[in-house]
């Protein structure tokens with residue numbers, strides 16, 4: 001069965017079973033998101049995709065599209081809320097964009113620009129987080145992890161390895177490696193795993209190359225993330241950075 005609903009007044013078709021996010025992506029309407037990737041089960045954790053559907057605030061990635069609903073996506077109020085969420089993400093980790101290898105190809109940075117976040121508002125936590133360089137081909141910089149759990153889902157659902165997990169709660173939540181030493185190099189992880197190519201930020205990076213494309217000429221340097229279309233597919237081709 002199929003139907004129609006609207007996003008910011010634009011009519012969007014959907015098939016039964018599609019979420020608001022699925023239908024929006026198919027219609028090339030950008031709803032800001034970080035923890036969503038169409039290849040994996042929706043997770044609904046970053047809350048960046050929250051929209052107003054017939055007066056209710058819902059996560060677009062986990063809410064089914066329904067006949068005739070009126071969805072608001074890019075209102076001043078929603079963008080202000082998203083900017084707030086983004087500011088909180090920035091202060092919880094150590095995101096030093098000008099010195100990050102992923103700058104210009106990072107979804108967090110690109111969504112922040114899209115939502116008009118130009119300056120910090122809150123005091124940074126500057127948490128002490130490690131870098132795991134124990135794997136011969138891949139490095140993990142926990143400073144940049146936003147706990148989207150995409151690597152967790154990719155490793156579990158696609159690679160069938162469950163290399164990653166999230167431990168702790170609240171501000172103590174952190175990414176964990178499933179290995180005897182807790183190090184990536186001691187785990188079943190391979191640089192050819194799906195989990196190696198899903199991180200939306202610069203937390204999981206290949207070794208032995210960097211800054212292949214000069215900063216200023218990367219994916220989101222050229223185009224706003226709202227124009228890029230299938231954001232997730234660009235992760236497969238990490239040469240965008």
Ligand code: SF4
Nearest residue numbers: 145146148149151199
């Ligand atoms: Fe998400 Fe990357 Fe952190 Fe994994 S390492 S949880 S993909 S931000």
Ligand code: FES
Nearest residue numbers: 033044046047061
């Ligand atoms: Fe929907 Fe993260 S993209 S909650």
